[in-house]
Amino acid sequence: MEETISLRELFQVLRKRLWLIVLITIIAATVSAVISFFVLTPVYESKTQILVNQAKSDEQLYNSQTVQTNVQLINTYNDIIKSPAILDKVIKELKLDGTAQILSGQIQVTNAQDSQVAQIVVQDTSAKRATEIANTTASVFKKEVPKIMNVDNVSVLSKATLGESASPVKPQPLMNIAIAVVVGLMVGIGLSFLLEYLDNTLKTEQDIENLLELPVMGVITTIKDVPKATNVQRPDVTARVPQRGETLGS
DSSP: OOOOOOHHHHHHHHHHTHHHHHHHHHHHHHHHHHIIIIISOOBEEEEEEEEEOOOOOSSOOOOHHHHHHHHHHHHHHHHHHTSHHHHHHHHHHHTOSSOHHHHHHHEEEEEOTTOSEEEEEEEESSHHHHHHHHHHHHHHHHHHHHHHHSOOOEEEEEOOOOOTTOOOSBOOHHHHHHHHHHHHHHHHHHHHHHHHHHOOOOOSHHHHHHHHOOOOOOOOOOOOSOOOOOOOOOOOOOOOOOOTTOOTTO
């Protein structure tokens, strides 16, 4: 016999174990909030932009081939910026702890498609240090690229600035809590259905019908609040048989 389950039964399972779903969701959100606010270290982000543009004389005219060459050079420059040749000098100038490999993990170089502008993005646990690393990396790269590529076509388009109220880019407590709520709901619902599936006790006549495949002929209901029998004392009445010569009234 093929077992089917209706939508109403699904809702009944969820309603039956609603307390479990709510409890797991609250626990997940609370743990996420505690970790986001009190455990994880805030990370700040700072950005600077560099422009790749070949210097031209007054006689040199603008042409698309030169622009395309500069765009293609950006991909090479992205790798050079994160290389030890640049980052070792940044570490030495700022007197940072760690290696060029560690610093490279904090730096991301991006550029839009067919754009001559590259963006150096630095993340660090200190907003001031992130700004210093971004600006120093751009400055060192501009100074060293003529020696490496034998071409002087890099200029700093905009420097990273330290705002008065710098806010961390991660962790994002509200986002983490929202994700934890969704995960908590999924875990709670899944656990509810699992417990219902593992529960093989018979609770209703429908369960008996499904198990035995026989119709239920009758149901004995539970009788509650039945008054208990009490012992009532009857008055002591004794019958007296009248003697000869006596009347019932005497």
